[in-house]
Amino acid sequence: MQTEQIKDAITCFPCLAEITEEDWKENGISVVTLPANHIIHEGEFLESAALIMHGTVRMYKLGENGREVTLYRIHDGGCCPLMASSILGETAYEANVCIEKPTKVLFVPARIFQRWMGTYMSFRQFIFKSFAERLIIMSNLIDNMVFKSIRIRICEYLLERTTEGDNSLTITHDHLAIELGTAREVISRTLKAMEKEGLIHLSRGQITNIQREQLLELVE
Amino acid sequence: MQTEQIKDAITCFPCLAEITEEDWKENGISVVTLPANHIIHEGEFLESAALIMHGTVRMYKLGENGREVTLYRIHDGGCCPLMASSILGETAYEANVCIEKPTKVLFVPARIFQRWMGTYMSFRQFIFKSFAERLIIMSNLIDNMVFKSIRIRICEYLLERTTEGDNSLTITHDHLAIELGTAREVISRTLKAMEKEGLIHLSRGQITNIQREQLLELVE
DNA sequence: CGCTGTTCTGTAACTTGATCACATAACAGT
DNA sequence: ACTGTTATGTGATCAAGTTACAGAACAGCG
Secondary structure (H helix, E strand, O other), X not given: OOHHHHHHHHHHOHHHOOOOHHXXXXXXXXXXXXXXXXXXXXXXXXXXXXXXXXXXXXXXXXXXXXXXXXXXXXXXXXXXXXXXXXXXXXOOOOOEEEEOOOEEEEEEEHHHHHHHHHHOHHHHHHXXXXXXXXXXXXXXXXXXHHHOOHHHHHHHHHHHHOOOOOOOEEOOHHHHHHHHOXXXXXXXXXXXXXXXXXXXXXXXXXXXXXXXXXHHHHHO | OOHHHHHHHHHHOHHHOOOOHHHHHXXXXXEEEEOOOOEEOOOOOOOEEEEEEEOOEEEEEEOOOOOEEEEEEEOOOXXXXXXXXXXXXXXXXXXXXXXXXXXXXXXXEHHHHHHHHHXXXXXXXXHHHHHHHHHHHHHHHHHHHHHOOHHHHXXXXXXXXXXXXXXXXXXXXXXXXXXHOOOHHHHHHHHHHHHHOOOOEEEOOEEEOOOHHHHHHHHO
16 A cells, blocks of 8 residues: 555545554555446455445345345445445355446455454444444335335435435436335336326436425425 | 353353453443333433343334334344444434343443443454344345245245244234234235145144245245 | 437236225133 | 133225336437
């Protein structure tokens, strides 16, 4: 690792600030930029922890019929607990990973990762918070899937991805279906119905004229 | 904490073996036996981590219509990551807890828990493994709920809870529905259909004569 | 420009799962 | 035996997932 890279890594992960020069010099630590659309399949083993410096990765599950559910995403400055757990628990991680944008990743070999966890309190706490955060995200996902109608879930998604100023969204029905873990046809039907009610306007690859206030009312 | 209790705790959690006498003497560490059917509601704060020495607790989510989903259970020698995360992340944990049997719990105040995590490697690794394990369990739960039919999920549940020697199970339809996060009526209907096909035999509060081999074939 | 292959959307028919509204049935305690 | 409670069965109806297409919009190219 070069001084330049180390600085860069610390900017992305303040919790790495206290790590000594010697520790950074260890073999196997590296910064790599992965190309977009690269996929890592369920069941592969990892020998390094991955800290996402910049970019987006998506964790998802695949059904045999080809349908998908997005479990969660990791953005700048995050780490992926399911991958880390693969290291700690010595088990294959049980999800697929898709690099959605070109993503700069800091790889830390399992052995070193373990040592840092013991040595550096702020690093340890950071990793813990990541785990905790994902557990909560996943339990809320289960909650949503079990108790809420897709209509409501679509509304929530639209609200999440738009603002007062920009009430339109570039997304295909297929993509939206994958996000919510349902089928494309279900999304098409529901969106169409919502369009008829004047809640949104549809065009190829885009949802525009999203009536955020009305959606907010539906969601409560 | 008395010497007796400490010994007991170490028997349940070998990873606590290296903890020093002084550390055990800290204020606030305690062993408590909680009565069965005690419930801790979503949103409450915890100031201690709970290590389950003996018994069973169930983590679950509640829908406004009264339906439930069981996220997972913690048994002897386990710790509950969602509760621990509440400590580490200083957030309310977002699930309900039900003590299913009288349960002996070792409570360790957040502050001490944090210190032990830093000091004791085997303790730290234990906690980490617990987190990793639950993440995998939850992601598999999502996978099952999204991609598998209830019939298959019922089969899997029955297989999990029975053996070659004991092919019967004491459980109500309502209970089974809660386990799988669906409605009681759905379970009743599906079980009835399975009974007609000779896969099981139903009586009040019991499923007997479970044809494990045939169920195994269905599940693959 | 028109042709062609690809991606995206719309829809009908059907199956499965969830919800609502009850009717029985089995048991527990007095 | 009577009563309240818990557990199960079932029909009707609605929401969601599946199957099976048709057609629209776009991208690239001769």
